Amino acid sequence: MRLDQIVNALQLSVLTHPIDLSEVEPTGGYASDLLSCVMSGAQRGNLWVTLQSHLNIVAVAALLDLAAIIITEGAQPDVATLEKAEQEGVILLSTPLPTYTVIGRLWELGVRNPETTP
Amino acid sequence: MSDNLLSASRVITDKVAENISRVEELAYEIRVREVMTSQVITMHPNDAMQTVLETFRQARISGAPVLEEGNLIGLISIEDLIRCLLKQDLAAPVHQYMTPHPVVVKGDDSVVEALKVFVSKKYGRLPVVDSNGHLIGIITKGDITRGLLRALERDYQSEEVRRYRASHLFEDIESERTSLILRYNIKQGDFEHGGEASAKIKRALLRLGASPQIARRCGIAVYEAEMNLIIHTTEGGVIRAEIEPHQISIDVYDYGPGIRDVELAMQPGYSTASEKVREMGFGAGMGLVNIKRCVDWMKLESEWGKGTRLRMKIYLPPPHTHTKGENSNPT
Numbered sequence A: 001m002r003l004d005q006i007v008n009a010l011q012l013s014v015l016t017h018p019i020d021l022s023e024v025e026p027t028g029g030y031a032s033d034l035l036s037c038v039m040s041g042a043q044r045g046n047l048w049v050t051l052q053s054h055l056n057i058v059a060v061a062a063l064l065d066l067a068a069i070i071i072t073e074g075a076q077p078d079v080a081t082l083e084k085a086e087q088e089g090v091i092l093l094s095t096p097l098p099t100y101t102v103i104g105r106l107w108e109l110g111v112r113n114p115e116t117t118p
Numbered sequence B: 001m002s003d004n005l006l007s008a009s010r011v012i013t014d015k016v017a018e019n020i021s022r023v024e025e026l027a028y029e030i031r032v033r034e035v036m037t038s039q040v041i042t043m044h045p046n047d048a049m050q051t052v053l054e055t056f057r058q059a060r061i062s063g064a065p066v067l068e069e070g071n072l073i074g075l076i077s078i079e080d081l082i083r084c085l086l087k088q089d090l091a092a093p094v095h096q097y098m099t100p101h102p103v104v105v106k107g108d109d110s111v112v113e114a115l116k117v118f119v120s121k122k123y124g125r126l127p128v129v130d131s132n133g134h135l136i137g138i139i140t141k142g143d144i145t146r147g148l149l150r151a152l153e154r155d156y157q158s159e160e161v162r163r164y165r166a167s168h169l170f171e172d173i174e175s176e177r178t179s180l181i182l183r184y185n186i187k188q189g190d191f192e193h194g195g196e197a198s199a200k201i202k203r204a205l206l207r208l209g210a211s212p213q214i215a216r217r218c219g220i221a222v223y224e225a226e227m228n229l230i231i232h233t234t235e236g237g238v239i240r241a242e243i244e245p246h247q248i249s250i251d252v253y254d255y256g257p258g259i260r261d262v263e264l265a266m267q268p269g270y271s272t273a274s275e276k277v278r279e280m281g282f283g284a285g286m287g288l289v290n291i292k293r294c295v296d297w298m299k300l301e302s303e304w305g306k307g308t309r310l311r312m313k314i315y316l317p318p319p320h321t322h323t324k325g326e327n328s329n330p331t
């Protein structure tokens, strides 16, 4: 499923500009607020669901080539984080929904990790 | 300047690598004339060595071509000057101490040609001549590095082409000690720049033709070490990565506070991170575990009160076993 479809279905706010969302097709998803768990668990091209919203999430997403970060519970990244994300080409999305709900919806939409799905 | 002379076997010296900011990568196909210094200070064979000493000191150079009636007849370097100083012979003329018939490169040669000479001959600088053999400039390894970096910053479009070319650079320079050294100073508490050094190392690897899997493993390992410097040290530390054709060696060191129990620190889940840092999502106690998983070899050494040193190695497959498919596969 393409990222623009996911954004519409979950009514996510797109916080960063340039990239064409219909060009991005997440390979699956990963959720954690612990950065070194993300470093170890998230796969290239994954959507990352977290309530962290500070600058360092951008570095993690860039390093792992993640498809986008969905920031949950209405947490707001600051200007520096947004600027850094634009610079690094990392897509930031946000939603007032809690992480659990977001993951549930994504799963329903078929965004699953091939290797862990029975 | 003189460290160019000492580390003749390195394509890029520590000193130069330290100055590299946004782009740290090697390129190919740039002409010597594009990166050379064209305003050359020259000496005359009859100049006194005393004049050489003064010129070198004033102009902060460590070598100069020797010209006689416009023709290049030799090269006088700081080593020659030292020999002369030892003999207390500063009144002697330049032609007694210079190296006659110096090795030269042509302005239209690719910089790779100059690099080959640097690697095989251990010279610090080379005179550059035109097709008639007239001196048009001088080139050092520092010039090459800076020139390459400038050129790479200029065009970002032909990424693929360049990556291909850069990946052949190591093969073209026949030396067992060819390496690229990247070095970063990491400040304690500098969350704002956290992850930048690892991102740069990862990018450099990709541009040198490493597979995405290797670049990713290396990126993750360096990231964890980088964040540990930011979070757990008193003043930060240094990350030094040496990229060689067969391996990547990373050395991360700091001067305090050290780790009381290294074995305990290696345990998954063990962390001394503060509450504040944990709120940011650090401190799962998984960083060192991640590193271990990503590298082929690691050694963590520490002395409480002194500092910590983490060394890691990732072995690279020989270049000819690199298949196209491997390069394009996602992890």
Ligand SMILES: Nc1ncnc2c1ncn2[C@@H]1O[C@H](COP(=O)(O)OP(=O)(O)OP(=O)(O)O)[C@@H](O)[C@H]1O
Pocket (backbone or CB within 6 Å): A035, A036, A037, B224, B228, B229, B231, B232, B233, B254, B256, B257, B258, B259, B265, B266, B270, B271, B272, B273, B281, B282, B283, B284, B285, B286, B287, B288, B289, B308
């Ligand atoms: N350079 C260092 N200087 C001092 N202590 C260190 C250093 N590196 C690691 N440590 C100690 O080792 C512990 C474990 O490190 P590790 O990277 O595995 O986990 P962490 O940094 O606490 O959490 P995480 O990496 O999951 O965010 C740290 O909590 C810290 O006590």
Ligand SMILES: [Mg+2]
Pocket (backbone or CB within 6 Å): A036, B224, B227, B228, B283, B286, B287, B288
């Ligand atoms: Mg850590």
